[in-house]
Amino acid sequence: MAAFSRVCLPIVIIFGAVAFITAAHAQAPAPGTPAVEADLATHGLTVTMDQARIMRMPPRVATLVIGNPLIADATVQAGGLMVLTGKAIGSTNLIALDNRGEQLMSVQIRVRPQNDAVVQVYRGVERETYSCTPTCERTMAIGDSKAFFDTALGQSRARDGAASSRGTAAPR
Template sequence: MTAAQAGDIPPSEILNVSMDEAKLIRLPDRVATIVVGNPLIADASLQPGGLVVLTGKGYGATNFIALDRQGNALLEKIIEVRGAIDTVVVYKGVNRETYSCAPNCQPVIAPGDTQQFFNQALVQTTARSTQASAMSAPR
């Protein structure tokens, strides 16, 4: 979807979600199946009570469809995934680095960053997550 196409869509038809964040959406009754056009941009998880958890996974826009058991479309929307408000992108020549600056700037894992910067942030984040899981595991 191009920016011009997205600009032609009324705001009521667009679901905005930030990268790496989740948003709850209430669906119409009788929803049995949900479809996300590009799962690299957003993920959707149908929950009991007609709720969907949308998670921004990559920058861009994709479509979202909710179907009933007969395959009838009950809802069609566009999901737009954007960077968080506190995101700062730094260009060093052709190399790109992304930081979350709330309140201090720290590297974040973001598609489009230079591979070395991305990999370094990924290794550090994975190591931290592994350590946190190990410390919280029952003994």
């Protein structure tokens, strides 16, 4: 009997966990339902700086308004999806309107800093920020010294310009 218990008990636990997860998933409210909208209104949305988050919008969204586009950006995609991108640390709001200008949703957005693998180096009172994933590279952060920030910004712009330029044929 003890051998039977040792074999069957783990199987029963696994089946119970699967049943619990399946039931919880089936009971979760679908995006765009009043329960989800109430949760968004209460808790808002959080996104990490320089990262995107995808979420389903309520039906009929035609326009998104961001209170401070320096903090976050949002775009409506096909199928009722929204891409929310954190641009700077802080908070702002998002309002979704239908094609008649009726407000469908209003929610607070909080953009949090990237804490993973970010290193700040102080040289006296001058600060430099590096992203160490896995090697440390310069990155820009509000509060960095002007010289460091301007150098990193110039390099970033040069890289972006090279990446977005259309290639030309090499001279013959």
